[in-house]
Amino acid sequence: MANPSENLARAKTKLIEEGWCVLPDVLAGTEASAALGTLWKTAEAWAASGGDTFMKVLDPNASNVRVFNLIGLDPLFRDLILHEAASELVEALLGPDFMISNFTANIARPGSGSMSLHSDQALVVPEPWLEPWSINIIWCLSDVSFENGATLFIPGSHKVRRLEELGEKPRERLTPFEAKAGSIIAMDGRVWHTSGKNITADQDRALLFGYYSRGFLRPQVNWNVVLPADVQNGLQPELRQRLGLDASANTAVGAHILAAGL
Numbered sequence: 001m002a003n004p005s006e007n008l009a010r011a012k013t014k015l016i017e018e019g020w021c022v023l024p025d026v027l028a029g030t031e032a033s034a035a036l037g038t039l040w041k042t043a044e045a046w047a048a049s050g051g052d053t054f055m056k057v058l059d060p061n062a063s064n065v066r067v068f069n070l071i072g073l074d075p076l077f078r079d080l081i082l083h084e085a086a087s088e089l090v091e092a093l094l095g096p097d098f099m100i101s102n103f104t105a106n107i108a109r110p111g112s113g114s115m116s117l118h119s120d121q122a123l124v125v126p127e128p129w130l131e132p133w134s135i136n137i138i139w140c141l142s143d144v145s146f147e148n149g150a151t152l153f154i155p156g157s158h159k160v161r162r163l164e165e166l167g168e169k170p171r172e173r174l175t176p177f178e179a180k181a182g183s184i185i186a187m188d189g190r191v192w193h194t195s196g197k198n199i200t201a202d203q204d205r206a207l208l209f210g211y212y213s214r215g216f217l218r219p220q221v222n223w224n225v226v227l228p229a230d231v232q233n234g235l236q237p238e239l240r241q242r243l244g245l246d247a248s249a250n251t252a253v254g255a256h257i258l259a260a261g262l
């Protein structure tokens, strides 16, 4: 049986070549169910404070429970977004200068529908999409199956450079990411995907989406605005830097040019 570092090395290769990979057992079963409990408490507190857990522009009905700004809401999510396994996969695809663009949850409850097909990179960068400039790390807090609404993706679509290359009837080429609770799924930002329909009678599908991008891209969220001051003040230096809260911002891309001393 492969050891964890062999699994991680294989996952990185698959991510780079095929645009996605699944890394099992990143969280133990008990950790995944504790995280699910924290997520529900966070969602309830967010709703009780007047926050929306349904956005019409994203989901066809309110059976999808969305939680935004996880980083501001509970320390667990501040740990997960910098988890070593997640960071290794992100760095393998994007290089070391990555930023945290967003961190949200989507719990697909029975009866939830499928959102619009999209790639996450296409939502933040105009075409052509020539290189991986973003990635999603999807945390599975429940087992994920086709029936309970697994994320559906188009294999090979990380090679799509322009919308017109997506081809005819793209939804007919969708296939599910199935994984056990405690796994992470890494998805190149160029992969075209959507949420599946939850057709079960009684199973929730709970996923967290950690979205990361190259350091020269503006994050989806303005962390300076959404993170409360007391949270910002308590953050560890790496998290502050990856959220763009420090004074220095877009300085990494040309560092080798300055170092060359031309």
Ligand SMILES: O=C(O)CCC(=O)C(=O)O
Pocket: 058, 106, 149, 150, 151, 152, 193, 194, 195, 196, 207
């Ligand atoms: O929940 C899912 O399976 C996919 C969610 C998604 O793609 C999104 O929110 O952009």
